Amino acid sequence: MKFFIDTASVEEVRRAAALGVADGVTTNPTLLAKESGKPEEIYKEICKVVDGPVCAEAVSLESGDIVKEGRELAAIDEKIVIKIPATREGIVAVKILEAESIRTNVTLIFSPMQALLAARAGASFVCPFVGRLDDASHEGMQLIAEILQMYQNYDLKTEIIVASIRSVLHVKECAMLGAHIATIPLGVIEKLIKHPLTDRGVESFLKDWQKIG
Numbered sequence: 125m126k127f128f129i130d131t132a133s134v135e136e137v138r139r140a141a142a143l144g145v146a147d148g149v150t151t152n153p154t155l156l157a158k159e160s161g162k163p164e165e166i167y168k169e170i171c172k173v174v175d176g177p178v179c180a181e182a183v184s185l186e187s188g189d190i191v192k193e194g195r196e197l198a199a200i201d202e203k204i205v206i207k208i209p210a211t212r213e214g215i216v217a218v219k220i221l222e223a224e225s226i227r228t229n230v231t232l233i234f235s236p237m238q239a240l241l242a243a244r245a246g247a248s249f250v251c252p253f254v255g256r257l258d259d260a261s262h263e264g265m266q267l268i269a270e271i272l273q274m275y276q277n278y279d280l281k282t283e284i285i286v287a288s289i290r291s292v293l294h295v296k297e298c299a300m301l302g303a304h305i306a307t308i309p310l311g312v313i314e315k316l317i318k319h320p321l322t323d324r325g326v327e328s329f330l331k332d333w334q335k336i337g
Contacts, residue, residue: 125302125303125304126148127306127307128146128148128176129145129146129307129313130155131155132166133155133159133310137173139310146173148176148177148178149177151180152207153183163180164200167180167197167201168200171203171204177205177229178203179204179206179231180197180200180204181207190213190217191221194206198226205229205248206226206227207228207231207251208228215242215245218242219246222248227249228248229250229251230247230250231250233251233252236271239282239284240271243275243280249283249305250284250285251285252264252287253288254267254286254288255288255289265298268284268298272284284304286305286306289307289308289309289312294306295316
């Protein structure tokens with residue numbers, strides 16, 4: 125499973141890259157609003173750090189405007205992938221952009237049928253939101269299992285980026301299900317390393333080493 129970093133912070137991307145888990149980056153307007161600087165400049169800096177896809181979200185609502193915005197974003201760097209919401213206008217834009225070899229990521233996916241339509245339109249990626257479904261008393265990981273099954277049934281090449289990940293358990297479940305990618309906040313990634321028995325073991329070894337010294 126590949127790891128994308130869900131952030132618009134260049135520093136957080138660098139920290140993730142140092143851990144070897146920056147296979148790509150997902151951003152959105154909310155994350156960009158937390159950072160200083162123009163979005164275009166932030167995208168350029170992130171593209172310098174990672175070798176994989178950098179997802180930049182289109183904020184237009186009409187398909188023609190989404191396509192225009194997508195072309196402009198794609199011109200920033202070849203790594204840029206255009207995030208487009210799972211709406212009718214969005215799906216129309218996906219089909220047009222993918223025909224122009226501009227990669228797209230259909231975001232705000234909450235049902236398997238949205239994911240199926242996005243794949244049929246040629247989307248390179250889809251972003252189902254597991255945490256928000258869990259918050260609404262639905263099983264987010266069940267959605268991932270259903271999308272994976274449908275894509276396997278028909279050999280669809282669209283990759284699943286599991287989004288809205290809130291916990292280490294979410295990451296584990298993604299990997300167990302065989303999700304292609306998980307996009308994860310840096311804080312959750314750093315928790316993957318931690319285990320109290322590891323800390324206790326290091327402390328014990330250091331105490332014993334001091335006795336030897």
